[in-house]
Amino acid sequence: MKSYTVIGTGAVGGYYGGRLAENGRTVNFLARSDYRQIRDNGIRVDSPRGNFHLKDVSVYEKAKELPPADVLLIALKTTSNKMLRNLISPILTDNTAILVLQNGLGMEDEFKRWFPENPVLGGMCFICSRKAGPGHIHHQDYGLITLGCLNEKDADLRNAVGLDMEESGVPVTLIDDLHEARWRKLLWNIPYNGLSVVLDANTKRIMDTASSRNIIERLMREVIAGAGACGVSIEDEAADKMLAFTDKMIPYEPSMKLDFDNNRTMELEYMYNRPIREAADNGYEMRSVWMLYQQLLFLEESRFNGSGQAQE
Amino acid sequence: MKSYTVIGTGAVGGYYGGRLAENGRTVNFLARSDYRQIRDNGIRVDSPRGNFHLKDVSVYEKAKELPPADVLLIALKTTSNKMLRNLISPILTDNTAILVLQNGLGMEDEFKRWFPENPVLGGMCFICSRKAGPGHIHHQDYGLITLGCLNEKDADLRNAVGLDMEESGVPVTLIDDLHEARWRKLLWNIPYNGLSVVLDANTKRIMDTASSRNIIERLMREVIAGAGACGVSIEDEAADKMLAFTDKMIPYEPSMKLDFDNNRTMELEYMYNRPIREAADNGYEMRSVWMLYQQLLFLEESRFNGSGQAQE
Numbered sequence: 001m002k003s004y005t006v007i008g009t010g011a012v013g014g015y016y017g018g019r020l021a022e023n024g025r026t027v028n029f030l031a032r033s034d035y036r037q038i039r040d041n042g043i044r045v046d047s048p049r050g051n052f053h054l055k056d057v058s059v060y061e062k063a064k065e066l067p068p069a070d071v072l073l074i075a076l077k078t079t080s081n082k083m084l085r086n087l088i089s090p091i092l093t094d095n096t097a098i099l100v101l102q103n104g105l106g107m108e109d110e111f112k113r114w115f116p117e118n119p120v121l122g123g124m125c126f127i128c129s130r131k132a133g134p135g136h137i138h139h140q141d142y143g144l145i146t147l148g149c150l151n152e153k154d155a156d157l158r159n160a161v162g163l164d165m166e167e168s169g170v171p172v173t174l175i176d177d178l179h180e181a182r183w184r185k186l187l188w189n190i191p192y193n194g195l196s197v198v199l200d201a202n203t204k205r206i207m208d209t210a211s212s213r214n215i216i217e218r219l220m221r222e223v224i225a226g227a228g229a230c231g232v233s234i235e236d237e238a239a240d241k242m243l244a245f246t247d248k249m250i251p252y253e254p255s256m257k258l259d260f261d262n263n264r265t266m267e268l269e270y271m272y273n274r275p276i277r278e279a280a281d282n283g284y285e286m287r288s289v290w291m292l293y294q295q296l297l298f299l300e301e302s303r304f305n306g307s308g309q310a311q312e
Numbered sequence: 313m314k315s316y317t318v319i320g321t322g323a324v325g326g327y328y329g330g331r332l333a334e335n336g337r338t339v340n341f342l343a344r345s346d347y348r349q350i351r352d353n354g355i356r357v358d359s360p361r362g363n364f365h366l367k368d369v370s371v372y373e374k375a376k377e378l379p380p381a382d383v384l385l386i387a388l389k390t391t392s393n394k395m396l397r398n399l400i401s402p403i404l405t406d407n408t409a410i411l412v413l414q415n416g417l418g419m420e421d422e423f424k425r426w427f428p429e430n431p432v433l434g435g436m437c438f439i440c441s442r443k444a445g446p447g448h449i450h451h452q453d454y455g456l457i458t459l460g461c462l463n464e465k466d467a468d469l470r471n472a473v474g475l476d477m478e479e480s481g482v483p484v485t486l487i488d489d490l491h492e493a494r495w496r497k498l499l500w501n502i503p504y505n506g507l508s509v510v511l512d513a514n515t516k517r518i519m520d521t522a523s524s525r526n527i528i529e530r531l532m533r534e535v536i537a538g539a540g541a542c543g544v545s546i547e548d549e550a551a552d553k554m555l556a557f558t559d560k561m562i563p564y565e566p567s568m569k570l571d572f573d574n575n576r577t578m579e580l581e582y583m584y585n586r587p588i589r590e591a592a593d594n595g596y597e598m599r600s601v602w603m604l605y606q607q608l609l610f611l612e613e614s615r616f617n618g619s620g621q622a623q624e
Contacts, residue, residue, distance in 0.1 A: 198607065199607065199614075201610075209610055209613055209614070211607070211610040211613065212607075218599075288599060288603050291527055291530070291603055292603075294526050294527045295510065295523070297522075299511070301523065302511075302513070302517070
């Protein structure tokens, strides 16, 4: 049984950390905007797997005050990663494991470069959840977490974290190839996140319209080819399965669309730039993915320049 | 000296037809929404090359009432082309020439298939003009028309029309290869028209932002490669010239953006689908152009389904 510190008590960190705490694990939470609410009223989770309310939560406003823990659960968006290096540096011992619960490619390698002594794990969360309010998480659907480790020698640690999660009611799949699992998750994330922003559409409209569905399919084929160039073999049927899976989903706004619509920075670096670069470095240009990425960069820049309108 | 019938008395037909009429050519105009205004008050043209006001205009509301003429000047958008076949059929004699003043690829071949006996000419208008109101054209800048003929045997006819235009104050370039000229015009039209719609931006913002400029450059390289596959050799410097030219333009909203913003159907068929198909039939896939086209199709469909919002 491990102890945990959750960095980022939002839709992901609040849910998984909450599950672990509810089931008797020692869990400390770092919270920013929600700090007072959580300190005074705890964390509430609404979930089809059972609602719960954590009343006495070990919550901190300042990272440097956090007590040591076995595992740091990184649940902030990747747009915070540059700042994360300094944030977590003071609370790491040589044994503290870093478990990255983020979307994209290359985060684990980056944490490893920053903290070469520390075990680094990666977790992919297949979950629909959102923050309903301060200290209040609404878990809507799914919830599987797939867990892998950057170095094989940390497999026991991965297994121990997996066991903690499972005993807390979280479905877990242990994986041997983290790099492959990251690319497989990109097979959904790259097409749907970006296109939903550029076309201002949810998954249902994208899937129900022939033209946007055509684009999704082409992007998926390109991600599979890009992964292949990087030594990750993904079978063509994986794309068909993703399409069929998304056809059956309730109309869904991907996280990047929610970020865009709520004026939060989009996770472009790790979800687009890193995969595009890794594939290109290995000899394959994901040209359609690149074009989508450039369009997203344009929208990001327009927005923060306050000039989102074409009329001047 | 030829006689003319202008089909579509808008920004293009009103301007060029107006110039010809002002300079003594016989010109009949077909007008729809502007018919009464033109009948009662004529056509006014504001232009940096000199304003003018045609008072007694030979204007018709119904195509079948139009008198015969030597040249039909096709100045409706290509979105009307399916309807045009029936519209002009009754007023054609075997000798009536059809001069297509439209943007895109393959219009002349289509008119030729419909009316194999008639000479078909093509004209590319390098002009900024807009309809300021009923019977009122605002010519803003440029105005060059490049004239070519589908079959070499019609070169004399092309020359005669060119002479009429020049004598009416319109700069003319006569061209021998209409197919090449169409592709060269697409080198500007394909990138800027579509991207300005998808990104909701005018030419200045597109050129001033690195990401959108990157996309424009890639689209241009693809159009050059597509043209090459179709036997049309365009030198790489043509793209650089287009970029430099657009850098110097005043902020401009391409015609497709104006159409989109004003809820008019976009000219997707001849400006995107035909060039994509022609290149593909000759072994080259313009993949970025295709993706832009699919995005435009999505926006077109969303709009006319009245579901332009992502929230449902």
